[in-house]
Amino acid sequence: MRDLSFMLAGVGGQGIILAGDVLAEVGLRAGRDVKKSEVHGMAQRGGGVTSQVRWGRHVYSPLAEPGRIDILIGFEVLEALRNVHYLRSGGQAVVNRYHLPPPAVAAGEAAYPDDTDVEREFAARGATLRWMCPPPGIERLAAGVQLLGLVSAIEPLRGALPAEAWLDALYRLVPPVHQELNRRAFQRGRTAAANGTPGRGAV
Amino acid sequence: MVNAGNRILLSGNEAVALGAFEAGVKVAAAYPGTPSTEILESLGAYPGVYCEWSSNEKVALDVAIGAAYAGRRALAVMKHVGLNVAADSLFYAAYTGLGGAGLAIVVADDPGMHSSQNEQDTRHYARFAQVPLVEPADSGEARDLLGRALAVSEQFDVPVLVRMSTRVSHSRGVVEVAGAATAPGKRRPALADPAPVPDPHARSARDALTALAADPGKYVMVPGNARGRHPVVRQRLADLARWAESCELNQVEFGDRAVGVVTSGIAYQYAREVLPDASFLKLGLVWPLPVGLLRRFAAGVERLLVVEELDPFLEENLRLLGLTVEGKRWFPAMGELSPAAVRRGAIQSGLLQKESEEPAAALQLPARPPVLCPGCGHRPIFYALRRLGAVVFGDIGCYTLGAMPPLSAMHTCGCMGAGLANLHGALKALDIADPDGQPGGTRGMPVAVIGDSTFYHAGLPALANLVYNQGGGLVIIADNSTTAMTGHQDHPGTGRTLAGGVAPRLDAAEAARGLGVGRVATVDPFALDEFLAVAREFVASREPAVIVARHPCALQSRSRRPPVIVVAEACNGCGICLHLGCPPLSADGGKVLLDQDLCAGCGLCATVCPRQALVPAPNQGGGSAHA
Known part of the structure; x- marks a missing residue:
C-alpha cells in the first residue's frame, strides 16, 4: 500500500478523535508506520476541530502540508469546506451532509454555504466529493464510524483491507456496550459506498 | 487484547507516563493544563505510583521536590504558563539539588496558542535556572527520554526539564512495549497487566531524610548557604556541557553537506520531511549545548540553518559561538511551526524550488469559535452580568468563553487568579479618584468572575488580600464542581482524588467565609431572577461580597432533560x-x-x-x- 494522509474535520464533540484513533490503529495493523495529530482543550467546546492521520513507510511529521492530503473525512459540511485546501489534486472527500450553523450564521449575520457551492469548490480543486446521508436519531453519534465504513470501501482502500481489519481496530477502541451501534454504522457506510456514485447525491 | 508485535500507538503524553512508570517514578504531581493534562491521568492508572492533582503548579513542584528529597524518583507536570507559577520552586531546587533521587519537570509548551493565553518558550527557563533541558520529537522518544532525564538528574544532582509541545503531546506515534498492551485512555494504562516497578533506590525514605537533615548548607537556602551553592550550580552546568559533547541524545545525520540543519523536537520532524537530503544535528539535550559538537557540525557543512519553534533560542546561542547561521530570517518566530511553514522558509532561502502555488483556503467562510455548551451554568452568569452592564475581570477556564459574542460579558483575562486582585485594584482606583462618590447603579461597575478550580489554584491569596486590605465589590465563583476546560479533572472542591477515591470536599462559600468575607451567597445561576437580585445588591458592596454560582458542568450531568x-x-x-x-x-x-x-x-x-x-x-x- 502506498503512503496515505487522511484529514478529519468537524465540530468539537462529534467524535473526531475516536475516528482518527481507529484510522491510526488500522494503519498500524496493516504494518505501516503511523502518526496522528489531534486537538484538545478549548477547541473541543463546539469549535472547529481537525485531526490528521498519516500512514507510511516512515512518517516524520504528524502534520501534512496543504495540498497533500489524500482523503478528507468531513463530519460537517462547513468544516469540510474550510479544509478543502488540504486535499491534493485528485484527492477524495467523504462528507457527512450535516449542517451545524456557527454562531454568526445562527445570529443571522452570515450565510451558510450552499451544498452546490461546496461541490463546486471541491470540483475546482480536482477533488472527488461523496456525500454521506447523515444517520438519524441516536445513530448520529456514530456518524464518524459510518464515514470510516465509507472510506474503507473506496479507492485505494477498497480491497486492500478486509472489513475485519477495521472492525478489530474499532472494537479495541470503543467500549463493549457500544460495539453493536458502531458495527452497524461501519457496515452502513461500507455498503453505501459499494452502491453509491461519487458526486451524485447522498449515499 | 494483545497487539501484534507489541507496537502500540501512544500520544506523547501517554508515552511520558509510560516512561515515567518504567523508570520507577514513585510520586507525581500536576495541575491540569492543555496540552499537558493527560500525562498524570495516564500515569495514575499504573500501579505503585502516587499521583495527585495539586492545587496549583507551584504546589505540585514542591510536592515532587519533597518526594525526591525523601529519596524517591519524582515527576512534576505542567503547561508552559504553569512553570511561571512554579518558577520560584524551580530555582531553589536548582540550588539545593535533590540529594540522590531523580526529579523530572515536564513542561508542555503551546505554540500557536491552541488553548493558552500566550506563547512561551520554556527553553529560556533552562538557561535562566541553569538546569538541563531535554526535548523529545515524538512519542517513542518521549517514553525513552523520561528514564534518561531521571538518570541525568541523579548523576548531576539537578532537576531536569522535559520540554513537550502541543504537537508532540497530542500526536500519536508508534511505541514498542515488551509485554501485552491495551488501548490506553483516561485511567487506563498502555500495558495490559503492569506490575509495580521496583524502586531504583535502595536507600529508605527515612535514611534519605536523615541525610538531608544533616546537610543544612545544601538545603537551607539562607543567603550564607545559597552563596555557597551558586558556584556548585555553575560548576554543575559546566560539567553537564562537557557531558553533552558525547551525550547520545544529540545525533548527527550527515546527508548532503551543502546544508546542515540544527534542530530539536517537533521542528526536526518538519525539517526532515521538507528537506529529506540535508544534514542534521538533532539535539535531544537542548541545554546546555554541546559546543564542540556544534562547531564540528558547522565546519562539516557549507550552509548552517536552525529550524526551531518559537524563539531564536538555538540560533542566538550559535551566533554567540561566532558561527554564521540562518534561522528566523526564514522561519517564523511566532505561532506553531508546520511542514508548510518550513517549506515556505526553505523556498525563500533558496534551498528549495517552488513547485507550485500553495493552495488557498476557501474564501470568506463564517468562523466557528468555541462556545459555551448547551445547558452550561456559566451562560446565565454572563447573561446576567451583561444585563447589569458590569465590567468583568475574568480568569482562565471554560467561563472565559463568556467573553465571546453575543454574550461579550468578560472584559479581561490574563492569567490564573488575576481577576480578583484586578477587581481590588480597580475599586481602589475608583475610591482614590472619587473618595466620597457613591456608585450609581451597576453600569460600569467592576466585578470579578473566577472558576472553582481556578479559585483554589490562585484565587485564595487574592481573596485574603482583598479582605485584609478592606476592599469591596463582587466576586463571582463560577462553580461547576470540576476543572472542565481541560477535560474534567478533580480539585479540592470536588470531593474526589485523581485516582477516583473520596477526598475531603472544600466548599468555596465556606472558604470565603473562613477568609473573612462577610457577604456570601450560594445561588444556582439558572434561578436567574434571584441571581440578578443578589448580584445587584452585592455589586455596590463596600465590603467583600462573594456569590458562589453553583451548577454542575453540563457535560457531566447524568440526566438529560427533554428539549425546549x-x-x-x-x-x-x-x-x-x-x-x-x-x-x-x-x-x-x-x-x-x-x-x-x-x-x-x-x-x-x-x-x-x-x-x-x-x-x-x-x-x-x-x-x-x-x-
Missing part, C-alpha cells in the same frame, strides 16, 4: 434568546429555530423569552428550570 419546545406563532423574532449564544438556537426568517438534538433542556431561553415562544418541556416545572 418552540411555539412558532408566539415568536415575533425579537432575538433576545439569540443573545444567549446557545448553539441549538438560530434565526430563520424572523423566527427562532431550535435544534432538538443539541438542546440540553436547561430552559434558560424560555426564562428570557418575553412571549412564551420558547417553553420548557412539560415535566420541567416553571420557567426557571433549576430553581
Whole structure:
C-alpha cells in the first residue's frame, strides 16, 4: 500500500478523535508506520476541530502540508469546506451532509454555504466529493464510524483491507456496550459506498 | 487484547507516563493544563505510583521536590504558563539539588496558542535556572527520554526539564512495549497487566531524610548557604556541557553537506520531511549545548540553518559561538511551526524550488469559535452580568468563553487568579479618584468572575488580600464542581482524588467565609431572577461580597432533560434568546429555530423569552428550570 494522509474535520464533540484513533490503529495493523495529530482543550467546546492521520513507510511529521492530503473525512459540511485546501489534486472527500450553523450564521449575520457551492469548490480543486446521508436519531453519534465504513470501501482502500481489519481496530477502541451501534454504522457506510456514485447525491 | 508485535500507538503524553512508570517514578504531581493534562491521568492508572492533582503548579513542584528529597524518583507536570507559577520552586531546587533521587519537570509548551493565553518558550527557563533541558520529537522518544532525564538528574544532582509541545503531546506515534498492551485512555494504562516497578533506590525514605537533615548548607537556602551553592550550580552546568559533547541524545545525520540543519523536537520532524537530503544535528539535550559538537557540525557543512519553534533560542546561542547561521530570517518566530511553514522558509532561502502555488483556503467562510455548551451554568452568569452592564475581570477556564459574542460579558483575562486582585485594584482606583462618590447603579461597575478550580489554584491569596486590605465589590465563583476546560479533572472542591477515591470536599462559600468575607451567597445561576437580585445588591458592596454560582458542568450531568419546545406563532423574532449564544438556537426568517438534538433542556431561553415562544418541556416545572 502506498503512503496515505487522511484529514478529519468537524465540530468539537462529534467524535473526531475516536475516528482518527481507529484510522491510526488500522494503519498500524496493516504494518505501516503511523502518526496522528489531534486537538484538545478549548477547541473541543463546539469549535472547529481537525485531526490528521498519516500512514507510511516512515512518517516524520504528524502534520501534512496543504495540498497533500489524500482523503478528507468531513463530519460537517462547513468544516469540510474550510479544509478543502488540504486535499491534493485528485484527492477524495467523504462528507457527512450535516449542517451545524456557527454562531454568526445562527445570529443571522452570515450565510451558510450552499451544498452546490461546496461541490463546486471541491470540483475546482480536482477533488472527488461523496456525500454521506447523515444517520438519524441516536445513530448520529456514530456518524464518524459510518464515514470510516465509507472510506474503507473506496479507492485505494477498497480491497486492500478486509472489513475485519477495521472492525478489530474499532472494537479495541470503543467500549463493549457500544460495539453493536458502531458495527452497524461501519457496515452502513461500507455498503453505501459499494452502491453509491461519487458526486451524485447522498449515499 | 494483545497487539501484534507489541507496537502500540501512544500520544506523547501517554508515552511520558509510560516512561515515567518504567523508570520507577514513585510520586507525581500536576495541575491540569492543555496540552499537558493527560500525562498524570495516564500515569495514575499504573500501579505503585502516587499521583495527585495539586492545587496549583507551584504546589505540585514542591510536592515532587519533597518526594525526591525523601529519596524517591519524582515527576512534576505542567503547561508552559504553569512553570511561571512554579518558577520560584524551580530555582531553589536548582540550588539545593535533590540529594540522590531523580526529579523530572515536564513542561508542555503551546505554540500557536491552541488553548493558552500566550506563547512561551520554556527553553529560556533552562538557561535562566541553569538546569538541563531535554526535548523529545515524538512519542517513542518521549517514553525513552523520561528514564534518561531521571538518570541525568541523579548523576548531576539537578532537576531536569522535559520540554513537550502541543504537537508532540497530542500526536500519536508508534511505541514498542515488551509485554501485552491495551488501548490506553483516561485511567487506563498502555500495558495490559503492569506490575509495580521496583524502586531504583535502595536507600529508605527515612535514611534519605536523615541525610538531608544533616546537610543544612545544601538545603537551607539562607543567603550564607545559597552563596555557597551558586558556584556548585555553575560548576554543575559546566560539567553537564562537557557531558553533552558525547551525550547520545544529540545525533548527527550527515546527508548532503551543502546544508546542515540544527534542530530539536517537533521542528526536526518538519525539517526532515521538507528537506529529506540535508544534514542534521538533532539535539535531544537542548541545554546546555554541546559546543564542540556544534562547531564540528558547522565546519562539516557549507550552509548552517536552525529550524526551531518559537524563539531564536538555538540560533542566538550559535551566533554567540561566532558561527554564521540562518534561522528566523526564514522561519517564523511566532505561532506553531508546520511542514508548510518550513517549506515556505526553505523556498525563500533558496534551498528549495517552488513547485507550485500553495493552495488557498476557501474564501470568506463564517468562523466557528468555541462556545459555551448547551445547558452550561456559566451562560446565565454572563447573561446576567451583561444585563447589569458590569465590567468583568475574568480568569482562565471554560467561563472565559463568556467573553465571546453575543454574550461579550468578560472584559479581561490574563492569567490564573488575576481577576480578583484586578477587581481590588480597580475599586481602589475608583475610591482614590472619587473618595466620597457613591456608585450609581451597576453600569460600569467592576466585578470579578473566577472558576472553582481556578479559585483554589490562585484565587485564595487574592481573596485574603482583598479582605485584609478592606476592599469591596463582587466576586463571582463560577462553580461547576470540576476543572472542565481541560477535560474534567478533580480539585479540592470536588470531593474526589485523581485516582477516583473520596477526598475531603472544600466548599468555596465556606472558604470565603473562613477568609473573612462577610457577604456570601450560594445561588444556582439558572434561578436567574434571584441571581440578578443578589448580584445587584452585592455589586455596590463596600465590603467583600462573594456569590458562589453553583451548577454542575453540563457535560457531566447524568440526566438529560427533554428539549425546549418552540411555539412558532408566539415568536415575533425579537432575538433576545439569540443573545444567549446557545448553539441549538438560530434565526430563520424572523423566527427562532431550535435544534432538538443539541438542546440540553436547561430552559434558560424560555426564562428570557418575553412571549412564551420558547417553553420548557412539560415535566420541567416553571420557567426557571433549576430553581
